Amino acid sequence: MLQVILYNVTNGLIIGAFYVLMALGLSLILNLSNVINFAHGNFLALGGYFAFVLTPFVGFWGALLISPLLAGLLGFVVERLLIRRVYRRDPVYSLLLTFGLAFIIQDACRYIWGPNGLPLGIPDALSRPLSPALFFITWYRVFMVAIVIVAVAGLFAFLRHTRVGLRIRAGTLDLETVSTLGVNVRLLRSINFGVGSLLAGLSGVLAAGQIGLNPNMGDDLLMPSFIAIIVGGVGSLTGTLLGGLLIGLAGALTTVVYPAASEAVIYVIMAVVLLIRPRGLLGEEGMMT
Amino acid sequence: MNGAAVVAAIRRPAETRWLPLAALWAVLLAVPLWLPLVGGYTALAGRVLVLGLAAIGFNLLLGFTGVMSFGHAAYFGLGAYGAGLTLRYLAASTPLAMLLGTLLGGVAGTLFGLLIARRRGVYFAMVTIAFGQVCYYIAYSWNDLTGGFDGLRGFRRAPIGLGPLVLDIAGDGPAFYYFLLGVFAAAVALMGLLLRSPLGHSFIAIRENERRARFLGIPVERHIWLSFSISCGFTALAGSLYALLNNFADPLGLHYSLSGEIVIMTVMGGMRTFWGPLLGAAVFVVLQDYISSMTTNWMSFIGLLFVVVVLFFPRGLLGFLPRRGAR
Numbered sequence: 001m002l003q004v005i006l007y008n009v010t011n012g013l014i015i016g017a018f019y020v021l022m023a024l025g026l027s028l029i030l031n032l033s034n035v036i037n038f039a040h041g042n043f044l045a046l047g048g049y050f051a052f053v054l055t056p057f058v059g060f061w062g063a064l065l066i067s068p069l070l071a072g073l074l075g076f077v078v079e080r081l082l083i084r085r086v087y088r089r090d091p092v093y094s095l096l097l098t099f100g101l102a103f104i105i106q107d108a109c110r111y112i113w114g115p116n117g118l119p120l121g122i123p124d125a126l127s128r129p130l131s132p133a134l135f136f137i138t139w140y141r142v143f144m145v146a147i148v149i150v151a152v153a154g155l156f157a158f159l160r161h162t163r164v165g166l167r168i169r170a171g172t173l174d175l176e177t178v179s180t181l182g183v184n185v186r187l188l189r190s191i192n193f194g195v196g197s198l199l200a201g202l203s204g205v206l207a208a209g210q211i212g213l214n215p216n217m218g219d220d221l222l223m224p225s226f227i228a229i230i231v232g233g234v235g236s237l238t239g240t241l242l243g244g245l246l247i248g249l250a251g252a253l254t255t256v257v258y259p260a261a262s263e264a265v266i267y268v269i270m271a272v273v274l275l276i277r278p279r280g281l282l283g284e285e286g287m288m289t
Numbered sequence: 290m291n292g293a294a295v296v297a298a299i300r301r302p303a304e305t306r307w308l309p310l311a312a313l314w315a316v317l318l319a320v321p322l323w324l325p326l327v328g329g330y331t332a333l334a335g336r337v338l339v340l341g342l343a344a345i346g347f348n349l350l351l352g353f354t355g356v357m358s359f360g361h362a363a364y365f366g367l368g369a370y371g372a373g374l375t376l377r378y379l380a381a382s383t384p385l386a387m388l389l390g391t392l393l394g395g396v397a398g399t400l401f402g403l404l405i406a407r408r409r410g411v412y413f414a415m416v417t418i419a420f421g422q423v424c425y426y427i428a429y430s431w432n433d434l435t436g437g438f439d440g441l442r443g444f445r446r447a448p449i450g451l452g453p454l455v456l457d458i459a460g461d462g463p464a465f466y467y468f469l470l471g472v473f474a475a476a477v478a479l480m481g482l483l484l485r486s487p488l489g490h491s492f493i494a495i496r497e498n499e500r501r502a503r504f505l506g507i508p509v510e511r512h513i514w515l516s517f518s519i520s521c522g523f524t525a526l527a528g529s530l531y532a533l534l535n536n537f538a539d540p541l542g543l544h545y546s547l548s549g550e551i552v553i554m555t556v557m558g559g560m561r562t563f564w565g566p567l568l569g570a571a572v573f574v575v576l577q578d579y580i581s582s583m584t585t586n587w588m589s590f591i592g593l594l595f596v597v598v599v600l601f602f603p604r605g606l607l608g609f610l611p612r613r614g615a616r
Contacts, residue, residue: 030411034410034411035411036411036414036415038549082596082600085600086599086600089603090357091357091410091411091414092351092357092414092552092556092560093556093599093603094411095357095359095411095414095549095552096549096552096553096556096595096598096599097595097596097599097600099549099553099592099595100553100591100592100593100594100595100596100599101592101595101596102592103588103589103591103592103595104588104589104592104593104596106588107586107588107589107592108589110586110588111586111589223418223419223422223545226415226418226419227419229415230415230416230419234412234415260430263426263430264426264427264430267419267422267423267426270419271404271423274404274405274416275404278404278407278408
C-alpha cells in the first residue's frame, strides 16, 4: 500500500510539474498579451520532435538545451509574423488564430514525422531505477522534476531580477504606462511569447523521454493547463504554479482511491473554485474579469 | 462609435431586406432540386442547416451580446446525446427526443451560466472551454450509457404522427430535409423576434457599451446570463437535430474542436449579421467535405482557413455588404 501511494505521489508530482511548465508559459502570454495560445501544446510537441532530430548529432543533453531554444525562437517568429496583428482586435480573433495554428502545426508534425509514436533515447544512467526497493521510480522521473524546479526557479529569477523580466511584470499590470515610459512593448511581447514557447518546448523534450513522441502529444496537457490557470487565478504566476501542482497531485491521489475519477477530479476542483472563489486561489479581483 | 452610428447599429436587426430574404428561402426550399445537379447530396445540406442553426444560436451571444464562449460544442453535443438517449432508452418519439435534447443542453448552459456571467473576455472563453471539456470527458468515459469513444448508436429517428397524417422522416429522402428546414425556420424566426424585442435591444446595448448599458439600468449580468442560456438552448436544439440527421451521437460532437469550428463559421460568415453564420456554415461544411475527400492533410487547410479569415476577412463574408444607414 505504501508503495502504491508513493508511486502515485511521485506520479502526481511529475504530472503536476508538466502542468506547471505548460501553464506558466500559457499564463505569461495570457497576462501580457491577453491571448489564449491554443497552439501551446503543439509547441510542446515541436520541442520534442526537435530533440528527436538533434539527439543523434548533439546527444540527449545537447538536445535538452537546444530544442527548447528552437521552440522559443519559433514562438518569437510566429508572434512577430501573425499573433501581433490581432492584439488590437476582439479576443475572438486571437483565439481563432492560435486555434488554426494548432491545426497547422499538428498536421505538419504528422506529415513530417508520421502519425505513429516515436521514441526519444535517454541516457542509460537515467533509465535505471532508484533502488531495488523503489524499482518503480527511475532516475529519469527524478531528473524531470529537478529540471522543472530549475526552470521554474529560473523563470521567477528572470522575471524578478532582469530588466526585461521586470518590464514583463510591469506590462502585465499596465501595458499602456510601460509603453509611455519608453519601453518597446512590441518587442517585449515577442520576447514574452518566445519565453512561453520555450517553456512548452522544454516540457516537450522531457515528456518525449518518458512517453515518446506523437503529433498530438500536447493536447492532453492543454486542458489541465487551462484549469491550472483558472484554479490558481488569472494574473498570478505563483497561483498558476500552485494550481498546477494541486491538480496534478489531486489527480494522482484519486487514482489510489478511485481510479475512474482521476481525470474528473481536476474538473471538480475547477468547479469548486469557480463557485466559492471565482478569481482563483491567488488571483486579483478585477483581473481579466 | 458616435451616437448616430450606435442608433443605426441597434436598429439594424429591425430592418428587413425582403428581396435577399426571399431569395435565401427560395434557395433553401429548392435544395433537393438543385443540389444533386452540382454534385452535392441532401445530407450535406442537412449538415449545413444544422450547423448553421448552431452558429446562428451561438451568434446571439458572440455577435449580438458581444460575449465570447469557446465551448458551445458542449451544448450542441449535449443536445445530440439527449436526443439519442431518449430515442434509445425512453421512447421512439422524434419530438420528445428534440425536446429533451434541447432541455439537456439548455439547462446545462443555464446552470453553468450562473457561475460565469460576471467573467469577461478571454477569461470567459477559457472557463467555457474547460466546462465544454467536462462534458466531453463525461461522454467519453461513461461507457455504459453513452457508448464511450465509439459514440452512441442503436437509435433511429422515428416518423411523426399528426393525427391521421404521418410525417415519414425516417428515410433518406427529401422529407427529412424539409422537416429540418421547418424546424430551422421556426427557430430562426424565434431568434429574429427575440432580437427585435426590448430584450434583444438590450443585448445589443451591452455589446456596444456595457458601462453605459449598466447606467441605463440594464441588469448586465442577468442579461448576459439570459443571452448565454438562450444561445445554449438553440445550439442544443441544433445538436438534437444533428443526432437525428446521423442517427448517431459521438463525443467529438462535444469536443472543443467543434466549438472552434462553430466560432469560425460565425466569424467567416459575418458575426455582426444575422444570416452570416448560415453562410459561414455552408462554406465551411462544403470546404471541409471537399478538402477531406481530396487530401489526408485536410487539417492544415482548415487551419489555414482559420488564419486567412482572421487576418484578411475579420468582418466576414456578409460583413462586406454595404450597410443600410451607413451612408
